[in-house]
Amino acid sequence: MSKVFVSAQEVAERAGVSRSAVSRTFTQGASVSAETRRKVLEAAESLGYHVNHLARGLMRNESGIVCLIVSEIGTPYRSALIRAITQQLQLSGKIAMLINTDRSDGSVDLALRQAIRYRADASIILSGLPDKRIAQLCLKSGQRLVLINRDDDQEGPLRINLDDAEAARRVLTAFVRAGCRNLAFANSEAGTPSLMARESGFIAAAMEMQLEVTVARYGHTGYEAGRVLAQRLLTLPHRPDAVFCATDLIACGFMDAARQQFSISIPDQLCVAGFDDIEQASWASYDLTTFAQPVDEIARTAVMWLSQGQDLNERVKLHAELVWRSSIRGG
């Protein structure tokens, strides 16, 4: 109950200096004599002193806190991105607050309010989309905003996206080269911009080659959806010989169902591609050809933008590299 952290005052007394000397010792680029510094550090060490970042944040008007707003934290792609971002943040001396949201946009607004309460320097949104009013409040308060893979049109936040359409075009080419003509796209019903961009990009690319695409959408973006989508697409009169899955999780579910329930051999009878390059995509059971989310680059870009001035382009499009494995013939 009784929280008794040691304060700069106590350190000052012990070291026989003023409390500002203590403060200066722990402030970057402040001028303290070597002797004073030594005395202070010694006293601090022996007392177990640590600068109170709550108070420092109050004074400096800069908390060092960055809010990560995420739903479905347990998912492979999300957690990989969280890992990369927290790492980058720590490298640049910041610290991450993690807020778990559910799928509703209202919970993103709630999360942003928390970010404001803790005077976070910035918020990084991986899921959902904030209400414009609350987003504006953040911006107006001087909090920076980063939106990852959520194609919002409002000005102010840094928006990081991938070249989903370009990726879709590449996978189409690969399918065609493998001799596939009966194309399908397996999507969830989430309808997020990146998912939809992959879908429409794939359809557009197919159109250019006079090919049609059967699109199916089901449920939440995950393994289970992949299984159901396989049931639907693989029982069609014209059974697809190639399917582009909106995410790797969907692809894994799809492949499992295709093999176990339809005894389909991959890639001989069916070519499959995914998106994200989660760890499981490289597992021998799947060995899935997919596009790698450049998580480290995303993290670096976001964190760098936070540290720098806002001169950086506020809309960044990153490249998703094709990772070629054995779920598509040829290669």
Place this chain on the structure above:
Amino acid sequence: MSKVFVSAQEVAERAGVSRSAVSRTFTQGASVSAETRRKVLEAAESLGYHVNHLARGLMRNESGIVCLIVSEIGTPYRSALIRAITQQLQLSGKIAMLINTDRSDGSVDLALRQAIRYRADASIILSGLPDKRIAQLCLKSGQRLVLINRDDDQEGPLRINLDDAEAARRVLTAFVRAGCRNLAFANSEAGTPSLMARESGFIAAAMEMQLEVTVARYGHTGYEAGRVLAQRLLTLPHRPDAVFCATDLIACGFMDAARQQFSISIPDQLCVAGFDDIEQASWASYDLTTFAQPVDEIARTAVMWLSQGQDLNERVKLHAELVWRSSIRGG
């Protein structure tokens, strides 16, 4: 750059009341007249006021922050636990700070220092073990400590563990009932207490039945280790007919290698069990019999202990339930 959050002062002026009235409006259980409250809330809403939790934390000596110290955040089990804990924390009005550590214990100490700097009310450690001195400093400062699955003997922190040995006994029974006699244990070289408890528990249970266990350990706790362990164990003169893998990730790697490189049929020629019940364990390619980490119960226990007085037992052993799937014969 210019951070301008709106302060209670401004709200007070707008509402035509004192700033203490504003403070009271946002303080649980403070007495304000309905009329004052209304005026304040209106002014606050229109200005976009949010209580500064940095300042509040400073005054109340309670930040509402709880530090999560974790390594390998991207891993299925870890991220599932993080999800559960952040959720529980939010439910009880607290907020999570996430610190990414590497495998070294020194980085845990660094993380704890961060927790102290931000005056976190508590730290929850999922990875590594802190130096006794720094742990003592936390405790002495009034910060609470929770250790999950790290069997430390020092007094003070809440230590949550699973009945690993009991689980090992159960899986042995299942193996024997399936007619297996050539037992193996596939472990990593991490040597964490829970991993070792599963290993020694399995060996002890086997001994009671006059059976021997071949133990192999390799690398980090993950899929790749499972593959290598399969190479080692399945090329033995007396090939095992049952293997207990220390974690599900190891089990997945093991199963893939067993099937693809040794054409072994599971469970006909080889029974496999894992531990954690990560999502992938339920995927059709694995359908792995395993023990479920009670992540929600772990999270609830930890967070409840943080909110309550310290009267709760400081050492909690939770039960890992066997999830029966098809990787062991019979059932």
Place this chain on the structure above:
DNA sequence: TTGTAAGCGTTATCAG
């Protein structure tokens, strides 16, 4: 380089 003093946005105490 050092110490003194003012101020950051809160909450808690205490008269009114």
Place this chain on the structure above:
DNA sequence: CTGATAACGCTTACAA
């Protein structure tokens, strides 16, 4: 119930 006032632990002019 309300408003003034004193903390909380820190940083940062300012003066020495």
